[in-house]
Amino acid sequence: MSTNINFRRIVKLVRVVEENPRVKTFWFKDALCSKAKPGQFIMVWIIGVDEIPLSLSTIGDLCSVTVAKVGDATEAMHRLKPDDLIGVRGPYGNGFKIVKGRVAVVAGGVGLATLLPLVDKLKDYGCWIEVFLGFRSKHDVFQLARVERAVRPNGAVMIATDDGSIGFKGLVSELFETHLKRSKPSYDVVYTCGPPAMIRRVYELCEAWNLKIQASLEAYMKCGIGICGSCCIGPYRVCKDGPVFSAPQLRKMPELGLYKRGPDGVKIPV
Amino acid sequence: MSTNINFRRIVKLVRVVEENPRVKTFWFKDALCSKAKPGQFIMVWIIGVDEIPLSLSTIGDLCSVTVAKVGDATEAMHRLKPDDLIGVRGPYGNGFKIVKGRVAVVAGGVGLATLLPLVDKLKDYGCWIEVFLGFRSKHDVFQLARVERAVRPNGAVMIATDDGSIGFKGLVSELFETHLKRSKPSYDVVYTCGPPAMIRRVYELCEAWNLKIQASLEAYMKCGIGICGSCCIGPYRVCKDGPVFSAPQLRKMPELGLYKRGPDGVKIPV
Amino acid sequence: MTDLASIEPMLKVETLGLRFRNPLILAAGILGLTAPILKRVIESGAGGVVTKSIGLKPRKGHPNPTVVDLGFGLLNSMGLPNPGLEEFMKELETLRGLEAPIILSIYAFSEDELVEIGRIVSDFNVVSAVELNVSCPHVDGISEIAKNPVLVESYVQTLKRHLDKPVIVKLSPNVSDIVRIAEAAVDGGADALTAINTVRAMSIDIEVGRPVLAGIFGGLSGPAIRPIAVRCVYEITESLNVPVFGCGGIETAHDVIEFLMAGATAVQLGSVIARGGLRVFKRILKGLRDFLEERGYSSIDEVRGLAHRR
Amino acid sequence: MTDLASIEPMLKVETLGLRFRNPLILAAGILGLTAPILKRVIESGAGGVVTKSIGLKPRKGHPNPTVVDLGFGLLNSMGLPNPGLEEFMKELETLRGLEAPIILSIYAFSEDELVEIGRIVSDFNVVSAVELNVSCPHVDGISEIAKNPVLVESYVQTLKRHLDKPVIVKLSPNVSDIVRIAEAAVDGGADALTAINTVRAMSIDIEVGRPVLAGIFGGLSGPAIRPIAVRCVYEITESLNVPVFGCGGIETAHDVIEFLMAGATAVQLGSVIARGGLRVFKRILKGLRDFLEERGYSSIDEVRGLAHRR
Numbered sequence A, B: 001m002s003t004n005i006n007f008r009r010i011v012k013l014v015r016v017v018e019e020n021p022r023v024k025t026f027w028f029k030d031a032l033c034s035k036a037k038p039g040q041f042i043m044v045w046i047i048g049v050d051e052i053p054l055s056l057s058t059i060g061d062l063c064s065v066t067v068a069k070v071g072d073a074t075e076a077m078h079r080l081k082p083d084d085l086i087g088v089r090g091p092y093g094n095g096f097k098i099v100k101g102r103v104a105v106v107a108g109g110v111g112l113a114t115l116l117p118l119v120d121k122l123k124d125y126g127c128w129i130e131v132f133l134g135f136r137s138k139h140d141v142f143q144l145a146r147v148e149r150a151v152r153p154n155g156a157v158m159i160a161t162d163d164g165s166i167g168f169k170g171l172v173s174e175l176f177e178t179h180l181k182r183s184k185p186s187y188d189v190v191y192t193c194g195p196p197a198m199i200r201r202v203y204e205l206c207e208a209w210n211l212k213i214q215a216s217l218e219a220y221m222k223c224g225i226g227i228c229g230s231c232c233i234g235p236y237r238v239c240k241d242g243p244v245f246s247a248p249q250l251r252k253m254p255e256l257g258l259y260k261r262g263p264d265g266v267k268i269p270v
Numbered sequence C, D: 001m002t003d004l005a006s007i008e009p010m011l012k013v014e015t016l017g018l019r020f021r022n023p024l025i026l027a028a029g030i031l032g033l034t035a036p037i038l039k040r041v042i043e044s045g046a047g048g049v050v051t052k053s054i055g056l057k058p059r060k061g062h063p064n065p066t067v068v069d070l071g072f073g074l075l076n077s078m079g080l081p082n083p084g085l086e087e088f089m090k091e092l093e094t095l096r097g098l099e100a101p102i103i104l105s106i107y108a109f110s111e112d113e114l115v116e117i118g119r120i121v122s123d124f125n126v127v128s129a130v131e132l133n134v135s136c137p138h139v140d141g142i143s144e145i146a147k148n149p150v151l152v153e154s155y156v157q158t159l160k161r162h163l164d165k166p167v168i169v170k171l172s173p174n175v176s177d178i179v180r181i182a183e184a185a186v187d188g189g190a191d192a193l194t195a196i197n198t199v200r201a202m203s204i205d206i207e208v209g210r211p212v213l214a215g216i217f218g219g220l221s222g223p224a225i226r227p228i229a230v231r232c233v234y235e236i237t238e239s240l241n242v243p244v245f246g247c248g249g250i251e252t253a254h255d256v257i258e259f260l261m262a263g264a265t266a267v268q269l270g271s272v273i274a275r276g277g278l279r280v281f282k283r284i285l286k287g288l289r290d291f292l293e294e295r296g297y298s299s300i301d302e303v304r305g306l307a308h309r310r
């Protein structure tokens, strides 16, 4: 087997799990993915349909991606069954840097998928982990048991939903802010992934509270290998310099959370 | 530095030694040639003139080729001075297999060049070495001291010249035959290199006397890497399957010593 | 080697009335879709940059997969995604006062479009020159232009007539006789040429029995095409006296020297950035300086065209 | 895997009225200059062999250096060395009763020469078919033919009129539109096509500032050109219903399957023999059998053209 991560491998889906009506997890075996770092992503070829970036939501002998149904490609992916084939290349990107100590993890929606292998690893390192999860409603919650297993007894899981059907009613960034104000915790780092507006808010909070941040961003991707330029935010390529960025880098991204770019590079307000 | 022996290296000549009016030895440094086996050859680019196969006549920190002036390319090579550049690729071919014991080495003319690193190595292995050298006349003798140093005290050097100006008067194959008849020696192997007619005769003698043979052959070469087909003798490519052949292989070369092929593949009587 | 300034005298290139501090130019379509990344490429050491190829209207390009790594080269069928000229000029506005000329790559499906582009770009002084892409091998309506000398001459003539900037024409290797096309471009008024765009190619995923690219056909770039590109540069400069930007598979200082010896005025780097990142500029610049110093050349002008000697 | 016979049913190819026990054919100009080595190639497992390209008169070819390894491919400018047709037919005489068809590759500088070659070869039953090489990129007078559809059609017509054997036309990738040339060949009466010959290319030795080949230009072969060759085979078989022998950069069973899926009837192997030796035939045959068995295909006929599905 080649060790060039860019060569596409065709892998068989060994399991497909419905997390909730909008989210499924797809399990497969791939030697290179098994060696990925938390926060890295792969380019998934949904054969005959599209190729899209997806974070690894599990890294192990079996790997997984956890996918929200939001458009053509993800809908096609949701139709796949065990034994169906997908193509994968990667893993790509820098991934999260592990910080030992007291950490916060702020996840919005399917952004949690990206953070799951990180939470697994943080547990192995014996970190104190406080996880803030945001969902639209209780029907959108997924993989909660896994997060709770990882956090207990050295941390806590807090949930926010837009409709208040479970946990705090409101945005997860609001939950996080409330917690910061109330407990004045001194996190060694705040990890976050989710919708850009949420990330922007969490970033602003971290700046205000003088907290280190590692934020995993999204952008439209074609090559995944840092040459096509379609994923640029500020002077950075999300696929190669990211997807995980620190505060000094985020400061050079004035557009963060304001607009993103389409396949043609045209700015789209978010 | 690449380890692909096919990549051409440009090397500087560090020394040029006139062996006799027709033969010069050219010294240069090249890491891959330093690791060659006795009997291997290189493709030498005489820049702007031609590229020709030449056996390594010394294998060590410094390497050498020993070249007889016979046509355009070798004449141009004889005009080269220290600090001039040549291109080299290789080493190519199988080289000689070392047989420990009692060996004969039969060299005709500049064919001795090919056998020199072999003689050096046989000495290291403590073989009993009997060397039969053939030259046109005493003026053509070269590297005799090196051969004698390698052979003494465990062997002997015998010389034949066409004009009898030194040693036995006649062909080296006749000298070898005479010796076989007189001393009935039981060589473990007979190594030979020289003009095709001589090799053919030595091969016939070995067949008759039931001696193992390793003969280094010559043929017109272009690619040196076994695809162009210009160096074929019988079903073998001299550049890749040879240049050193054993008796079972020589038996499949009815043309040996009768004709060779030109650059166009046309048969030329020898 | 952080000191780019000290090696400028050896490496600078003056052509088209422009001054490039070194011969390493970012190739079209590589990263050049946004201003901040172009700025970063220049800060990384590039002597000049060519933007993504821009058309009059926004274009999404081909569906994914659009880029595949074949090991000895990349296969891409980007399909010229771009935000359209107007939007892109707003993007470039921020790029003033940089140390390297900015070359705008453009494409057009008709000469009418070229007239309009020429008019719009003439007054846009962020851009020092225009590279006309007539050679993208995987976009219908563009790939055909570079194969037809009459069309090439006419396109270039039209653009030159309406554009008050140097015009570089980017040629395709997918032609029977690149010299003939180069001549047509020069006859049309091209100030310089770039050779080469990618080589039309395809690859099939045998596990699923389908082309690896959604667009089926793509353009091959990277080391695999270097000997083809060197040949094109040599053939053109053997026949024509026009500056040629060499492009195709350049990965090392060695490769840059090869193109210069083949007759290139400067070179463009593309695929190497996938493997080598933006560090490649400084790495190659250092290699160029070492090569020149070790061999006793005082500048790259002394190696240019050397392989044409008889 | 010494048992070639057992895998024949899966791998055999019937085309041109001939039977190839497997799809691996020795490409033109690779070793095929003498009878004993051709025999050895067949004994090594080849399903067929194409000889060196032969002309009416002996030809020494270009001066050395003629072959250079670039790592991802070879560059050669052999220049069609050959002993001439008459001498070569004597050579081939000994090759009767072998298990693989022998295809004679020929070239001609004029249609008159073709007439003569056709007449001479018609009665020579050692040879099962003729491959017409109009595509050698480094021989003046030959390389031009493949670029000109009128010439190609006329050449093929002339040969067919005087030769009573299947004619395969070997096409060049160095053209603006290979399908157009393929059509011309078929219109002229070609029974099959081979795609592709080498890609015109060059390389420069920067230490001495000279082309690496004495002939300056050469033909690129090996892995570097595989995506170009696959594209050519796919383009041709998408438009025309004619057997195509795929050739260019094949090194593994994987590559063979890729060409078959692109639409090739069988394939030809060239440069791989430099790196892999004559063992490549059996190695690839074993790989093909394993691939078919693992995926549940009963023969290569089931994978042929698969990538054309929509």
Ligand SMILES: Cc1cc2nc3c(=O)[nH]c(=O)nc-3n(C[C@H](O)[C@H](O)[C@H](O)COP(=O)(O)OP(=O)(O)OC[C@H]3O[C@@H](n4cnc5c(N)ncnc54)[C@H](O)[C@@H]3O)c2cc1C
Pocket (backbone or CB within 6 Å): A041, A050, A051, A052, A053, A054, A055, A056, A065, A066, A067, A068, A069, A070, A071, A072, A073, A074, A075, A110, A113, A114, A217, A218, A219, A220, A221, A222, A243, A262, C064
């Ligand atoms: C590094 C990274 C990691 C990601 N990880 C996950 C994950 O773990 N789970 C998950 O559900 N989603 C993830 N995404 C988002 C996912 O790639 C998109 O949801 C998906 O591409 C949508 O495709 P579509 O055709 O279904 O939707 P569309 O209808 O095409 O578009 C819906 C949204 O997805 C975006 N999108 C479409 N194609 C791409 C593309 N090629 N690259 C980037 N964005 C695209 C569009 O810009 C739009 O915002 C990740 C994105 C990035 C950049």
Ligand SMILES: Cc1cc2nc3c(=O)[nH]c(=O)nc-3n(C[C@H](O)[C@H](O)[C@H](O)COP(=O)(O)OP(=O)(O)OC[C@H]3O[C@@H](n4cnc5c(N)ncnc54)[C@H](O)[C@@H]3O)c2cc1C
Pocket (backbone or CB within 6 Å): B041, B050, B051, B052, B053, B054, B055, B056, B065, B066, B067, B068, B069, B070, B071, B072, B073, B074, B075, B110, B113, B114, B217, B218, B219, B220, B221, B222, B243, B262, D064
């Ligand atoms: C494996 C091998 C090892 C050799 N080792 C030595 C050596 O150590 N010392 C030495 O002096 N000679 C050696 N030769 C022979 C040497 O290659 C030729 O003498 C040389 O090529 C002659 O070139 P020329 O242009 O001077 O002569 P030409 O006038 O061209 O020809 C003289 C003779 O050399 C042969 N020759 C020419 N070109 C080639 C070529 N490309 N390949 C093979 N033969 C050629 C011709 O067929 C002819 O027989 C070796 C040959 C081979 C095949």
Ligand SMILES: Cc1cc2nc3c(=O)[nH]c(=O)nc-3n(C[C@H](O)[C@H](O)[C@H](O)COP(=O)(O)O)c2cc1C
Pocket (backbone or CB within 6 Å): A223, A227, A228, C027, C028, C029, C030, C052, C053, C067, C074, C076, C078, C080, C105, C133, C136, C170, C196, C197, C198, C220, C221, C222, C223, C225, C247, C248, C249, C250, C268, C269, C270, C271, C272
């Ligand atoms: C992903 C990618 C996108 C490209 N986009 C363009 C483009 O928009 N316009 C253009 O003229 N060439 C484009 N090219 C071709 C390159 O500019 C260059 O000519 C080619 O890649 C050969 O150089 P390289 O081998 O250094 O990559 C693109 C190449 C790649 C790999």
Ligand SMILES: Cc1cc2nc3c(=O)[nH]c(=O)nc-3n(C[C@H](O)[C@H](O)[C@H](O)COP(=O)(O)O)c2cc1C
Pocket (backbone or CB within 6 Å): B223, B227, B228, D027, D028, D029, D030, D052, D053, D067, D074, D076, D078, D080, D105, D133, D136, D170, D196, D197, D198, D220, D221, D222, D223, D225, D247, D248, D249, D250, D268, D269, D270, D271, D272
């Ligand atoms: C050394 C060499 C000699 C060749 N000679 C010929 C030839 O005589 N006639 C011909 O049609 N093609 C010739 N070719 C081209 C090959 O037949 C083949 O088309 C090409 O090399 C691509 O296949 P490959 O990548 O498997 O080598 C030659 C190729 C090489 C490398």
Ligand code: FES
Pocket (backbone or CB within 6 Å): A220, A221, A222, A223, A224, A225, A226, A227, A228, A229, A230, A231, A232, A237, A238, A239, A240
């Ligand atoms: S996706 Fe192409 S540069 Fe990031």
Ligand code: FES
Pocket (backbone or CB within 6 Å): B220, B221, B222, B223, B224, B225, B226, B227, B228, B229, B230, B231, B232, B237, B238, B239, B240
């Ligand atoms: S020299 Fe080409 S096969 Fe031996």
